[in-house]
Amino acid sequence: MSLASVAVWLHLAAASPSPSPSGSVLKDQCVDSATKQVVACPTSNFLVPNGTFIFEWIVFILLLVFLARKVIPRIIAMIDQRQDTIKKQFDEAEAARARLEAAEREYSEALAETRRESTRLREQAQSERAEIVEEARSEAQARVDEMLASASERIATERQQAILALRNEIGELATTLAERIVHTSLADDARHRQLVADFIAGVGAEQTATAGDNT
Amino acid sequence: MTPAIVALPAASISVGDHPEWHFLGLTFNVDTMYTTVLAAALTVGLLWFVARKATSGVPGRLQIVTELVLSQSKAYIEDAVGHDVPKWLVPLGATLFFFILFCNWLAWIPSGHHPERLAPPTADTNLVYALTVTVIILYTYLGVKRKGGRYVGDWFTVKPAIRRPILILEQVMNPLSLSLRLFGNIFAGGIMLGVIALLPFYLFPLYGAADFIWRLFDSGLIAPIQAFIYSFLTILYFGFATAEEH
Numbered sequence: 249m250s251l252a253s254v255a256v257w258l259h260l261a262a263a264s265p266s267p268s269p270s271g272s273v274l275k276d277q278c279v280d281s282a283t284k285q286v287v288a289c290p291t292s293n294f295l296v297p298n299g300t301f302i303f304e305w306i307v308f309i310l311l312l313v314f315l316a317r318k319v320i321p322r323i324i325a326m327i328d329q330r331q332d333t334i335k336k337q338f339d340e341a342e343a344a345r346a347r348l349e350a351a352e353r354e355y356s357e358a359l360a361e362t363r364r365e366s367t368r369l370r371e372q373a374q375s376e377r378a379e380i381v382e383e384a385r386s387e388a389q390a391r392v393d394e395m396l397a398s399a400s401e402r403i404a405t406e407r408q409q410a411i412l413a414l415r416n417e418i419g420e421l422a423t424t425l426a427e428r429i430v431h432t433s434l435a436d437d438a439r440h441r442q443l444v445a446d447f448i449a450g451v452g453a454e455q456t457a458t459a460g461d462n463t
Numbered sequence: 464m465t466p467a468i469v470a471l472p473a474a475s476i477s478v479g480d481h482p483e484w485h486f487l488g489l490t491f492n493v494d495t496m497y498t499t500v501l502a503a504a505l506t507v508g509l510l511w512f513v514a515r516k517a518t519s520g521v522p523g524r525l526q527i528v529t530e531l532v533l534s535q536s537k538a539y540i541e542d543a544v545g546h547d548v549p550k551w552l553v554p555l556g557a558t559l560f561f562f563i564l565f566c567n568w569l570a571w572i573p574s575g576h577h578p579e580r581l582a583p584p585t586a587d588t589n590l591v592y593a594l595t596v597t598v599i600i601l602y603t604y605l606g607v608k609r610k611g612g613r614y615v616g617d618w619f620t621v622k623p624a625i626r627r628p629i630l631i632l633e634q635v636m637n638p639l640s641l642s643l644r645l646f647g648n649i650f651a652g653g654i655m656l657g658v659i660a661l662l663p664f665y666l667f668p669l670y671g672a673a674d675f676i677w678r679l680f681d682s683g684l685i686a687p688i689q690a691f692i693y694s695f696l697t698i699l700y701f702g703f704a705t706a707e708e709h
Contacts, residue, residue, distance in 0.1 A: 280485045280486065280487070281485060281486045294587075294588060295588055296588075297588060297589045297592050298489065298490040298491070298492070298589065299486065299487075299489025299490050299491045300490070300491050300492040300496060300587065300589035300590075301589040301592055301593055302489070303491060303496050303499075303589075304495070304496075304499055304584070304589050304590045304592075304593035305593035305596065305597065307499050307500060307503055307593075308499075308503075308562070308590075308593050308594060308597060309597065310503075311503045311506065311507065311558060311562060312551075312554070312555060312558050312597070314507065315506070315507065315510055315554055315557075315558045316550075316551045316554035316555065316558070319507070319510045319511055319514045320510065320514075320533065320553070320554040320557055320558070321550075321554075322514040322517065323510070323513060323514050323526075323529060323530065323533060324533060324537075324553065326514075326517040326518070327530050327533065327534060330522075
C-alpha cells in the first residue's frame with residue numbers, strides 16, 4: 249500500500265505543472281504601477297533577490313533600530329535590576345549568616361566563660377569550706393586541749409592541797425591519838441584495839457568530810 | 464489519468480511563485496512583504512508587551528522566555544566577542560531570534576485564499592538575504608573598528624598561505640550559507656506540506672493527521688531551531704570578526 253502511494257506521488261510530481269528547469273515562472277505580461285505601462289515580466293529565479301529585498305531590508309532595519317533603542321534596553325535593565333536585587337539579597341543573607349555565626353560564637357564563649365567561672369567559684373567555695381571546717385576543728389581541738397590542760401592542772405593542785413591538808417591533819421590526829429592513849433587505861437588489850445579501830449574510822453570520816461569541803 | 468490526479472492540481476509544488484507587484488522596474492513579492500510586516504509587528508508586540516509589563520520582581524511566563532533569550536544571547540555574545548560588547552549586539556541577536564521565529568510560525572495563520580495558510584517570509588530568499596546583508600555590514604563594522612586595517616590585512620598575511628583564499632571565501636560563504644540554510648529549511652517545510660497534500664484520494668483520511676503532525680514538527684522543532692541557529696551563528700561570526708587570530 250505504502251509503496252503504491254509513493255509511486256502515485258512520484259507520478260503526480262512528474263505530472264503536475266512544474267516550473268521550468270531553471271526554476272523560473274514566466275508570465276505573459278505585467279503592468280508597472282509607476283508608469284502604468286504593460287511590460288514584459290522579468291524572469292524570476294528564486295535564488296536571485298528582486299525588489300522585495302529592499303523592502304525587507306528597510307523593514308528589518310526599522311525593526312532592529314526600534315527594538316534596540318526603545319524596547320530591549322528596558323527588558324535588559326529589568327534583568328540587571330533583578331540580578332542586582334538578588335545579589336543584594338544574597339549579600340544580606342550572607343551578612344546575616346555572618347552575624348548569626350558571630351553571635352553563636354559569642355554565646356558559646358560566654359557559656360564557656362560562665363562554666364569556667366562557676367567551676368572556679370565552686371572550687372573556691374569548697375576550699376573555703378574545707379578551710380573553715382579545718383579552722384573550726386583546730387580551734388575546737390585547741391579548746392579541748394586547753395580545757396583538758398586546765399582541768400588536769402586544777403586536779404593536780406587540789407591533790408596537792410589535799411595532801412598538804414592531810415599532812416597537817418595527820419599531825420593533829422597523831423597528837424590527839426597520843427593524848428587519848430595516854431588518858432585511857434592501857435590494861436585492857438581489847439579496849440585498846442577498839443580504840444584504835446574507832447580512831448581510824450573517825451579519821452576516815454573526817455578525811456571524807458574535808459575532801460567534800462574542798463571540792 | 465485517474466480522477467484523483469485531476470482533482471489535486473492546486474496542491475502542486477511550485478518554487479518561488481509569489482503574487483507580484485511591479486514598480487519602477489522592480490518586482491515585489493506582495494505576500495512576502497505583508498507577511499514580513501506581520502512578523503515584525505508580532506515581534507514588536509511581544510517585546511513591547513513584555514517591556515511594558517516587565518517587573519524586577521517575580522516575572523510572568525512571557526517575560527521569563529524573553530529574558531531567557533536575552534540573557535542567553537548576552538552570554539553567548541560576551542563569550543564570543545569578549546570585552547566592550549557594543550550595546551546594539553544583544554538586541555540584534557534577540558531581534559533576529561524572535562523575528563525569524565515569528566516568520567516561521569506564520570505558517571499556522573490561515574490566509575483566506577490559496578494557499579490556505581500564510582507562507583513564512585523566511586521561505587523567500589529576499590528576506591534571508593536582507594538579514595544576512597545587515598549582519599555582514601555590522602560584523603565587518605565591528606571587526607574593522609576593533610582591528611583596523613588588520614581586519615582586511617589578515618586575509619592576505621595569515622599562515623599557512625593555503626588558509627588565505629579560504630578566509631576570503633568565508634567572508635561571503637559563511638553568511639550566505641547561514642541565510643540559505645534558513646531559507647532551505649523553512650521552504651522545505653512548505654514543500655513537505657505540498658507533498659502531504661498530494662496524498663491520493665484513497666489515503667485521504669490520513670491527510671489531516673499527516674498535515675497536522677508535520678506542522679507540529681515544523682513549528683515546534685524546526686522553526687525555533689532555525690531561529691536559534693541563525694542568531695547563534697550570527698553571534699559566532701561576530702566572534703570570528705573580532706578574534707585576534709583568525
